[in-house]
Amino acid sequence: MKILEGKIAIVTGASSGIGRATAILFAAEGAKIVCSARRQKELDDLTAEVDRAGGTAVAYAGDILDENVSRTLVNLATEEFGGLDIAFNNAGILGEMGPVPDMSLSSWHQTINTNLTSAFLGAKYQIPAMTESGGGSLIFNSSFVGHTAGMPGMAAYAASKAGIVGLTQSLASEHGNNGIRVNAILPGGTDTPMGHTVAHSAEIQEFVEGLHALKRTAAPEEIARSVLYIASDAASFMTGAAMLVDGGISITRT
Numbered sequence: 001m002k003i004l005e006g007k008i009a010i011v012t013g014a015s016s017g018i019g020r021a022t023a024i025l026f027a028a029e030g031a032k033i034v035c036s037a038r039r040q041k042e043l044d045d046l047t048a049e050v051d052r053a054g055g056t057a058v059a060y061a062g063d064i065l066d067e068n069v070s071r072t073l074v075n076l077a078t079e080e081f082g083g084l085d086i087a088f089n090n091a092g093i094l095g096e097m098g099p100v101p102d103m104s105l106s107s108w109h110q111t112i113n114t115n116l117t118s119a120f121l122g123a124k125y126q127i128p129a130m131t132e133s134g135g136g137s138l139i140f141n142s143s144f145v146g147h148t149a150g151m152p153g154m155a156a157y158a159a160s161k162a163g164i165v166g167l168t169q170s171l172a173s174e175h176g177n178n179g180i181r182v183n184a185i186l187p188g189g190t191d192t193p194m195g196h197t198v199a200h201s202a203e204i205q206e207f208v209e210g211l212h213a214l215k216r217t218a219a220p221e222e223i224a225r226s227v228l229y230i231a232s233d234a235a236s237f238m239t240g241a242a243m244l245v246d247g248g249i250s251i252t253r254t
Contacts, residue, residue, distance in 0.1 A: 002030030003232045008081040008133075010034045010073050012064055012122065013091030015042035017192030018141065021220035022088055022227045027055030029228060032081045034073050035059050037091070056081075064091045064118040074125040084129035086231045089122040090141040092160075094194050097153040108156050115160035119167055123182075127175055135179020137231045138171065140164045142184040147242060148250035161186075165242045172240030181239040183230050188246030189217035213248025 009026050013019035015037035023035045027050040035057055037043055043059035050057040058080055062069035077084040095111030096103055119140050130136030142165050145151050146158030165184055172182040189208050209216050226245040229235055244250055 002028075003228065003234075004086070005030035007031040007085040007231075008034075008077050008083055009086035009088065009231070010036070010077055010084065010122075010126065011088045011090060012036045012073070012118070013141075014046060014059075015039045017194065018187065018190060018220045018223045018227075019088070019090040020046055021224040022090065023057065024050060024053075024055075025221070025224045025228055026086070026088075026231070027057055028053060029232075031086065033057040034077045034080070036062065036064065036069065036073055038063055064121070065113055067121050067124075070118075070121040070125045073122075074129045078129055078132075083133040084126060085133055085136045086139070087122060087126040087130075087136070088139045088141070088227055088231070089119045089126075091118055092141060092194075094154075094197050095156045095160075097157075099153065100155050103156065111156035112160050112163070115157070116163040116167070119164055123167070123171055127171070127178075127180060130180050131175070131178045136181070137235070138175075138180060138182045139227060139230050140168055140182075140184040142168070142186045142242060144186050144188055144244060144246045144250050147186055148244070148246075168242065169240050176239055181230075181235070183235070183238060183241045183243060185223065185227055185230065186242055186244045186246060187218060187223045188212055188244075188249040190223055191217055191219055211249050211252060212246070213252045216247065218245070218247060 009031045011023040014023045014035035040061040047057045047059050092115040096107035143161040146162035168184040
């Protein structure tokens, strides 16, 4: 039997990277998927791939900062498929990099809002739907940055991702009695478009790989498999956790 057979899941930031890999994996493991991102074409390509593989997915394109998008995704899950069991709030940006004294207030707000406020908006609508369904697994994409490591020039990103861990812990304590597990995944360097923004040359890529104990970065599919674990009943007693999936970057000093 497939791990997520009969489950209904929302995946945001699904047009590329970790979100796309997770949507494909969830569908392959039997879940019906509602996927979202800003780019319609990429979402259409994703749903077509899921359909060819025998899975089920619908897409809704929109800006996750629009509260109506979070509301609509939940409505799609409940109206199209009958409820909501899993949500992977993955959408995010790296944001402006550089010293805080040089950063504009608008850039700060853009990063905090895209990464953290969107997580709040997702949870605001996902939690009631999961409660109605008898429980569920709510998952956020955080980072080792701002949790186990400080990286120069990444203050807004670090603050937003650290905020996600705090949000995770609070929601886990608030809604455990509703049967809702709330966890965050903290990836290390990953081969995604966002990762390439940081490692934008062969020299920097080699340096970033060397920071990890495994001396490489992750494929998006590797992170997706960890998200699958948290989403599944295999993690039935796991809540309030900030789970590192970081190739050892948090403990490596060589």
